Amino acid sequence: MKANEQPVAEQASAEDRPQPQPRNTFECRNLSVELRSSGGLACICRSIDFEVREGEFVSIMGRSGSGKTTLLRILGGLLSPTPGSTVRYYSEQVDGPPRGVITVFQNYAASLLPWRTVEKNVALGLEGKVSKDEKAERVAEALAMVSLSKRAKDYPWRLSGGMQQRVQLARALAMRPSVLLLDEPFGALDAMTKTTLQDELLHVYEQTGATVVFVTHDVDEALYLSDRVLILQGDPSTIGESVAVQCSRPRDQIETKQSEGFLTLRRKVYEAIMQGHD
Amino acid sequence: MTAATAADPDRAHQPGGSDQAKSTKRTTSAPRLRGLLPLVVLLSVWELVGSPGSPFFPPPSTWGSALIGLWENGALLAAVLATLTTFCIGLGTATVVGAVLGLVVGGSPGADRAMSPTFEFARAMPPAAMVPIATLLLGYDETMKVTVVTLAAIWAILLNTRAGVRRIDQTLLDAARSLQLGTVERIRKVIVPALLPAVFLGVRVAAPIAVVITLLVEILTHVEGVGALIAQSQRTFQPARVYALILVAGALSLLVNGVLGMVESHVFRYLPGKADGSE
Ligand SMILES: Nc1ncnc2c1ncn2[C@@H]1O[C@H](COP(=O)(O)OP(=O)(O)OP(=O)(O)O)[C@@H](O)[C@H]1O
Ligand SMILES: [Mg+2]
Numbered sequence: 001m002k003a004n005e006q007p008v009a010e011q012a013s014a015e016d017r018p019q020p021q022p023r024n025t026f027e028c029r030n031l032s033v034e035l036r037s038s039g040g041l042a043c044i045c046r047s048i049d050f051e052v053r054e055g056e057f058v059s060i061m062g063r064s065g066s067g068k069t070t071l072l073r074i075l076g077g078l079l080s081p082t083p084g085s086t087v088r089y090y091s092e093q094v095d096g097p098p099r100g101v102i103t104v105f106q107n108y109a110a111s112l113l114p115w116r117t118v119e120k121n122v123a124l125g126l127e128g129k130v131s132k133d134e135k136a137e138r139v140a141e142a143l144a145m146v147s148l149s150k151r152a153k154d155y156p157w158r159l160s161g162g163m164q165q166r167v168q169l170a171r172a173l174a175m176r177p178s179v180l181l182l183d184e185p186f187g188a189l190d191a192m193t194k195t196t197l198q199d200e201l202l203h204v205y206e207q208t209g210a211t212v213v214f215v216t217h218d219v220d221e222a223l224y225l226s227d228r229v230l231i232l233q234g235d236p237s238t239i240g241e242s243v244a245v246q247c248s249r250p251r252d253q254i255e256t257k258q259s260e261g262f263l264t265l266r267r268k269v270y271e272a273i274m275q276g277h278d
Numbered sequence: 279m280t281a282a283t284a285a286d287p288d289r290a291h292q293p294g295g296s297d298q299a300k301s302t303k304r305t306t307s308a309p310r311l312r313g314l315l316p317l318v319v320l321l322s323v324w325e326l327v328g329s330p331g332s333p334f335f336p337p338p339s340t341w342g343s344a345l346i347g348l349w350e351n352g353a354l355l356a357a358v359l360a361t362l363t364t365f366c367i368g369l370g371t372a373t374v375v376g377a378v379l380g381l382v383v384g385g386s387p388g389a390d391r392a393m394s395p396t397f398e399f400a401r402a403m404p405p406a407a408m409v410p411i412a413t414l415l416l417g418y419d420e421t422m423k424v425t426v427v428t429l430a431a432i433w434a435i436l437l438n439t440r441a442g443v444r445r446i447d448q449t450l451l452d453a454a455r456s457l458q459l460g461t462v463e464r465i466r467k468v469i470v471p472a473l474l475p476a477v478f479l480g481v482r483v484a485a486p487i488a489v490v491i492t493l494l495v496e497i498l499t500h501v502e503g504v505g506a507l508i509a510q511s512q513r514t515f516q517p518a519r520v521y522a523l524i525l526v527a528g529a530l531s532l533l534v535n536g537v538l539g540m541v542e543s544h545v546f547r548y549l550p551g552k553a554d555g556s557e
Contacts, residue, residue, distance in 0.1 A: 073452070077455075096455070097455050097456045103453070103456040105452065105453060107449045110447040110449040111450060114549065115471050115472075124459070127467075171457070
């Protein structure tokens with residue numbers, strides 16, 4: 001009896017987390033990136049090694065221009081690293097955007113289609129892939145998550161910057177992704193909306209068990225959301241520090257942020273970022 | 279009118295964002311009529327000073343009767359239809375071919391390098407110089423007219439499309455790829471709609487050129503159309519008819535511009551600045 005139930009029980013716990021030895025969603029080895037600049041090829045990152053475990057929430061921090069967006073584009077399969085680098089999504093070498101990995105871009109205005117209404121923008125990735133009814137349902141659900149149901153019929157340029165960013169977020173959520181790559185998604189938002197959306201994101205994360213890679217400039221945000229914070233340092237940049245955040249989940253905007261552990265980590269991350277400055 | 283600035287591909291912009299587009303749009307009918315004032319004054323003076331028998335400057339009042347004569351024997355309608363047909367087919371072909379070539383050239387630096395010198399050469403050729411070659415190769419017919427008009431009109435569209443392709447933000451293409459859109463879907467749902475304003479701007483610039491070249495070819499080759507009728511009236515010493523037909527040609531040009539303006543404000547009403555703000 002017990003023996004029969006074993007596999008079922010195991011599967012159930014695999015959908016939760018934490019497991020003793022979760023698989024790696026992303027694995028980067030000896031990752032270097034060179035991009036064309038005015039003075040020839042510029043090396044942006046050199047020999048970066050890191051992995052993102054399945055179901056993990058990882059934030060990437062570092063000063064402006066340190067290559068956070070570049071790194072995210074590589075994970076999203078939108079940019080190829082220099083030959084000799086290894087980037088794997090599960091066991092596959094990344095070569096084009098892997099299915100189920102959705103990127104939310106820093107430049108939200110440029111990522112929305114101005115000739116489509118908000119709801120049609122959100123539906124973009126679902127068209128022809130799910131039935132009409134399911135599409136409508138998922139779009140409505142995603143818009144409700146970011147509190148934009150009322151603006152479904154508007155064109156994006158009629159919305160504020162923060163609202164446009166939320167449309168982009170809804171477009172990603174409607175895809176029910178297994179991995180979300182978020183590039184400063186809350187950078188344009190006021191503190192109130194930001195906290196609401198942080199909690200909404202954590203809720204989605206805990207519900208779906210998705211893996212999240214999150215780029216931000218906000219130390220509190222990174223610590224509040226993440227299991228681990230990676231800090232890019234140097235030029236060309238490498239991962240200077242990897243800070244594990246052991247605060248228990250579910251987290252709370254006030255309690256978590258005032259806990260002793262949080263404050264210690266906060267200092268540690270600040271110091272790591274400052275170190276990158278000189 | 280604004281062709282000179284808009285034809286410059288590097289400064290070409292989306293109709294929605296353009297200042298000119300906005301100002302033409304806000305022009306109400308009153309100022310537009312006021313713009314005709316110099317013409318009205320000129321014609322009035324002409325009417326007072328000119329004598330009905332003049333071989334060069336017959337007064338405007340004689341133009342009307344000349345026009346009525348042409349209308350009654352059916353020549354005018356046939357000529358206008360022939361001219362409009364050539365214009366529409368020529369501009370239509372130029373739009374399709376120019377947009378496709380602009381897409382190819384704008385999207386691939388290799389194709390751009392391979393084809394740009396040829397384009398520059400062909401573009402520098404005055405359309406009037408192409409007429410003798412076209413008549414030699416194609417004869418005196420509709421195909422020849424359309425070919426010359428297409429070749430004259432294609433550049434504005436091609437160059438605007440090329441500039442439009444280069445202006446598409448990489449983020450937009452990345453977003454489409456990240457959402458798992460295939461190549462065909464990306465072209466259909468992202469690239470083509472993103473390019474439409476640029477293509478349309480090219481059409482706005484090309485349309486007056488196409489009108490002028492249609493008339494020019496007709497005048498030079500006497501193949502049926504308003505231009506041929508002008509040339510014929512001039513050869514048979516009927517100056518009143520010539521002036522009347524020039525007015526008709528001007529009216530056709532205004533009509534074309536008006537229709538394109540309406541299409542533009544309808545098709546691109548989703549763009550910022552195009553919409554009226556009340557939906
Ligand atoms: N398309 C590109 N072509 C060439 N170089 C680029 C390109 N995009 C970015 N770079 C360069 O790569 C470096 C890292 O850029 P990136 O956008 O990844 O920084 P970032 O960490 O995201 O900065 P920010 O915090 O300001 O968003 C910069 O020096 C930038 O100039
Ligand atoms: Mg960035």
